Amino acid sequence: MRIAITGGTGFVGRHLAARLDPAQTVVISRRTGVEIDDPDALAAAFAGCDVVVHAAGINRQIGDQTFERVHVRGTRAVVEAARRAGVARIIMVSFLRARPDCGSPYHETKWAAEEIIRESGIAHTILKASMIYGPGDHMVDHVTRAVRSWPVFGTVGLGGRMVRPIPVDDFVEVILAAAEGRIDAPTVAVMGAEELPLEEAVRRVAAVAGKKPLFVPLPVWAIRVLAQVTEWTMKVPLVAKAQARMLGEGVSEPLPWAPEPPEGVRPRHPFSEDSIRAALPEEGAFGWHDLRVAGCFARVFRKARNGGRQSRTFGALGAS
Incomplete structure (x- = not known):
């Protein structure tokens, strides 16, 4: 195939x-x-x-x-x-x-x-x-780097919001089952094997990353402000506005309703220490290189450096 x-x-x-x-x-x-x-x-x-x-x-x-x-x-x-x-x-x-x-x-x-x-x-x-996680994701990756960067982590609007995270390998299995025609329904809701509060999911990631930040509850609107600011300032936002909407609603039930895949096809691995550890990023924390302005400065520097090289080259050619 x-x-x-x-x-x-x-x-x-x-x-x-x-x-x-x-x-x-x-x-x-x-x-x-x-x-x-x-x-x-x-x-x-x-x-x-x-x-x-x-x-x-x-x-x-x-x-x-x-x-x-x-x-x-x-x-x-x-x-x-x-x-x-x-x-x-x-x-x-x-x-x-x-x-x-x-x-x-x-x-x-x-x-x-x-x-x-x-x-x-x-x-x-x-x-x-629902939320898919694994090496190179925007979930475990960003939470890990955030708790490595700052001693305080805002549980922005997380209270009561439920999630069912899917390991990316489990999701790939679902895709392959669909490609092979093993899913009859034309639309299915794919959710992780374990349902848990979003705040608990964040705490698990922090624990596996070896950090114990101070978790501070903040109002829901704060995540929307954070999302807008990080979209403006970061190459890959700490949280995007679309993700802020997802977090505000919770990600554990389909809307509108859709059936789950057959029993033998559904994601089967919980949001465990081992699965989280497999998704941890190699990079330590957020830094200046994650800011969009850093990319602008880098481009200006490269242009200036290349311009200087060209000037020296033209000067040499003129002298000869």
Whole structure:
């Protein structure tokens, strides 16, 4: 079975690609030179593929990479390209609580993408996933680096919010089951084996990271302010606005309702010490290099340095 993966260099995409035969896998992303809303390029990439795993997505908007472009126009292009290439099945990675008319552009555009897949006429499975974690994620990674950076950790609006984290390897197993036709329902809710309060999940990560920060409860609106500030200032935000919305709601129940996958296909590993340790980042803490302004300074420095080299070169040529 030949599989194409959109968003193939992203978090879920690269873990899926690592499980597949490289000779039977097509990795598609901006890094491989294919724009998600280019149906011609996508159709060429999908040629000879039996299944497309549509994992391309963003959790914040930067420049022309908007939710509308990536989630909506991108999914339309994926469907058109899949039709042209004769793809038999599309597997879409969505979010557990993606839905219309909820005031969140992330949730609404993910839902719009789901609807495009449902109306495509192509056999499909939509995986509405809760929090997925593993090496290189935005959950364990950011919590770990945060507790390594600061002695105080704000449990912003976490009280009572429940989560069901999914190890990325378990989620890859669900994708493969869908690709092989072992999930009958066209839309399923994929949730981790263990449900726990979000605050407890954060405490477990901190404990495995060897830290005991002071946990301070803060109001829900504070996480929204934090999200906006870190989107402005950080290359990868400590928390994005879409993630702030997720945390504020909790991530343990699908909305709208969707069935879970069959018993033998569901994620089976709890949010344990071993699974958390496997996801811990190698880097120690947040630093100046995580700030967007640091990247600007670095670019200015490189241009100045290169300009100086050019000036010296032109001077040498003139002297000769």
